[in-house]
Amino acid sequence: MLPVVCSRPIDEEVAKLLQLKAQLGGDEGKHVFVLKTAKGTRDYNPKQMAIREKVFSIIISCFKRHGAETIDTPVFELKETLTGKYGEDSKLIYDLKDQGGELLSLRYDLTVPFARYLALNKITNIKRYHIAKVYRRDNPAMTRGRYREFYQCDFDIAGQYDAMIPDAECLKIVYEILNELDLGDFRIKVNDRRILDGMFAVCGVPDEKFRTICSTVDKLDKMAWEDVKKEMVNEKGLSEDVADRIGEYVSMQGGQDLAERLLQDPKLSQNKQAFAGLTDMKLLFSYLELFQVTDKVVFDLSLARGLDYYTGVIYEAILSQTIPASVSTPAEQNGADEAGVSVGSVAGGGRYDGLVGMFDPKGRKVPCVGVSIGIERIFSIMEQKAETSSEKVRTTETQVLVASAQKNLLEERLKLTSQLWNAGIKAEVLYKKNPKLLSQLQHCEETGIPLVAILGEQELKDGVVKLRNVASREEVDVPRADLVDEIKKRTL
Numbered sequence: 001m002l003p004v005v006c007s008r009p010i011d012e013e014v015a016k017l018l019q020l021k022a023q024l025g026g027d028e029g030k031h032v033f034v035l036k037t038a039k040g041t042r043d044y045n046p047k048q049m050a051i052r053e054k055v056f057s058i059i060i061s062c063f064k065r066h067g068a069e070t071i072d073t074p075v076f077e078l079k080e081t082l083t084g085k086y087g088e089d090s091k092l093i094y095d096l097k098d099q100g101g102e103l104l105s106l107r108y109d110l111t112v113p114f115a116r117y118l119a120l121n122k123i124t125n126i127k128r129y130h131i132a133k134v135y136r137r138d139n140p141a142m143t144r145g146r147y148r149e150f151y152q153c154d155f156d157i158a159g160q161y162d163a164m165i166p167d168a169e170c171l172k173i174v175y176e177i178l179n180e181l182d183l184g185d186f187r188i189k190v191n192d193r194r195i196l197d198g199m200f201a202v203c204g205v206p207d208e209k210f211r212t213i214c215s216t217v218d219k220l221d222k223m224a225w226e227d228v229k230k231e232m233v234n235e236k237g238l239s240e241d242v243a244d245r246i247g248e249y250v251s252m253q254g255g256q257d258l259a260e261r262l263l264q265d266p267k268l269s270q271n272k273q274a275f276a277g278l279t280d281m282k283l284l285f286s287y288l289e290l291f292q293v294t295d296k297v298v299f300d301l302s303l304a305r306g307l308d309y310y311t312g313v314i315y316e317a318i319l320s321q322t323i324p325a326s327v328s329t330p331a332e333q334n335g336a337d338e339a340g341v342s343v344g345s346v347a348g349g350g351r352y353d354g355l356v357g358m359f360d361p362k363g364r365k366v367p368c369v370g371v372s373i374g375i376e377r378i379f380s381i382m383e384q385k386a387e388t389s390s391e392k393v394r395t396t397e398t399q400v401l402v403a404s405a406q407k408n409l410l411e412e413r414l415k416l417t418s419q420l421w422n423a424g425i426k427a428e429v430l431y432k433k434n435p436k437l438l439s440q441l442q443h444c445e446e447t448g449i450p451l452v453a454i455l456g457e458q459e460l461k462d463g464v465v466k467l468r469n470v471a472s473r474e475e476v477d478v479p480r481a482d483l484v485d486e487i488k489k490r491t492l
Contacts, residue, residue: 040140040148046395051382055181056131059153059373062177063129066169068155070129073113079103085112085355087215087308092136106135110154111309111352111370118158119359124366125159131375147376156370158356164280167313167351168287170371174317174347175293177373183319183381186346188296190315191303192281193350195262198274199301202267203245205238211308212236217250218304221318221344225251250302256285258299277312284313305350312351313369319346319381346374346381394448399426399491401449403440405456405466410434412455416465420453423484427453444470450491453483 037043044052063070082093082105094106107113110130118126131153140146155173157166171188178186196217200210216231223231225247232238232246252258259282268274281299288294305314349371356366386393402417404410410433420427428449430440437454444452454466454475464477467486478486 038148040138040146042147047386047393048379048383050393050395051386052379055375055378055382056153058180059177059375060129060131062173062180063153063155065176066127066155066173068127068129070131071114071117072130072132073107073110073117075133076104076106077113077116079105081105081116081359082108082112085307085309085358087211089136089307092138094135094137108136109134109372110152111156111372112355114154114156114158114370115309115352115355115366115368116359118356118366118368123158127155127157129153129155150376153373153375154370155373156368158366158368160367164284164287164313167369168284168291170349170369171284171288171297171315172291172293174315174371174373175291175296178317178319178346181378181382183346183378185320186296186317187298187320188293188315188317188347189298189300189303190281190284190313191300192277192313193310194273194277194312195268195281195301196304198268198271198277199246199249202271202274203249204242205246209236209238213238213246214304217246217302220250220302220304221316252301254299255294255297256282256289256299259285280313305348309352309355310350311353314350315348315371316345317347318344319377344377346377347371348374392448396428396447396449397426398428398447398449400428400451400453400487401440401444402427402429402453402455403437404435405437405454407434409455409460412460416453416455420484420487425484425487441468441470451487453487 076096079095080103083090086093086108089108093108096104096106110132114128114130117123131151133149134152135149138146138148140148155170157169159166171190174188193214196214197210200213201207205213213232213236216228216236219231220228229240229243229247232243233240252262254261259278262268263275263278263282268278285294285297285299288297303314303316305316349369351367351369353365353367356368357363360366400420402413402420404413413429417427417429430443441452443449450470452468452470454468456466459466459477462477463480465480465483466475467478467483467490468475469490
């Protein structure tokens with residue numbers, strides 16, 4: 001007869017084990033960790049960072065060439081600072097959760113914080129640039145360089161100056177940067193908010209609808225006129241006649257000749273705001289001619305720029321290049337047609353004479369004009385060019401690798417590397433006691449290091465270093481005392 005086994009102690013032990021497993025956390029309730037970047041953001045690898053640093057360098061040197069100094073402001077502002085400054089785009093502002101203190105929002109651009117900075121510090125004139133990240137709760141289109149977190153590069157001139165001189169310099173800066181970056185063909189569209197408002201008035205748009213109709217006109221770079229008209233009539237409540245009259249004007253493009261022609265327009269010329277805007281536009285083109293940039297600038301009545309704070313001249317730089325779908329990432333290709341993705345606007349700005357006064361307790365106005373470079377879209381183009389180019393992008397600036405041809409020379413390698421660092425030479429050494437010479441040379445070829453300083457027993461006896469050109473494989477013995485000068489001569 002088999003012995004009877006009491007099941008109660010076993011059940012109790014199993015229950016204890018299950019309880020312990022629950023306390024430790026079993027597989028059932030385990031949180032599945034999703035490894036990804038947040039929507040609308042991206043990481044930058046070393047190759048992308050090298051491209052980015054080159055772009056920043058070109059932009060900053062241009063800003064400095066034009067006499068700008070730089071500032072910085074907090075990444076978040078009081079919510080009320082940002083509220084009501086961006087028209088229909090205000091819904092894209094990131095509000096931060098109330099921490100039991102001030103209501104805060106992430107900055108949407110660098111212009112409003114700049115105006116707040118001027119008012120707070122009672123500054124009435126400054127020429128400044130500011131490069132920093134901004135945040136928008138947008139639906140990102142990563143291929144077109146649209147993100148939720150992205151850099152802006154702003155250049156602004158604040159102060160009371162004669163008409164159109166600072167405005168013309170801002171356009172000159174856009175022209176210089178886009179030329180130097182060599183991004184392909186571009187156009188800089190210009191218009192004036194006063195011309196737009198005058199145009200709306202003579203077309204019969206009610207005053208209270210100026211801003212909302214302006215936001216609709218701003219979509220003409222993305223939508224056909226028929227769709228824009230439909231929005232004006234069906235959603236914004238304009239009559240078809242009024243929309244058609246707007247349509248006649250927004251189809252006009254030209255240069256100084258268009259400004260002169262519109263000054264003779266029987267309706268527009270009678271509107272005080274439009275007349276002032278057209279007079280300034282004519283003056284602007286005369287300065288642009290002196291700056292030799294009129295070949296890329298076009299007076300375009302369809303340009304609206306939806307931000308509420310603009311009061312005068314507005315402008316936008318458009319690239320005609322597209323990014324081929326074949327070199328986009330899989331995420332970017334989702335929704336991209338075979339022809340590629342249009343990058344569109346890469347810079348924009350204008351005059352905003354009333355913004356600082358909104359923050360000043362006494363309402364003192366500081367006239368301002370500025371431009372913002374759409375850096376993320378430029379990165380998209382530059383990265384695409386790098387992908388299709390045979391030229392290798394270097395991610396380090398190392399001038400020379402200190403190598404050894406034999407064993408037991410680690411101390412000598414470290415000693416020479418330290419001497420080179422002290423002399424301001426960008427040098428590297430492999431972190432191995434006895435690396436093979438072939439491994440050291442391969443490292444140089446893979447990373448683009450142009451020179452190798454090779455040490456051996458004979459070189460140490462003779463007081464020389466064998467300097468090897470990685471590309472040509474040519475070698476020359478250089479006295480230790482002359483090594484720094486020789487490396488500088490070959491790499492600068």
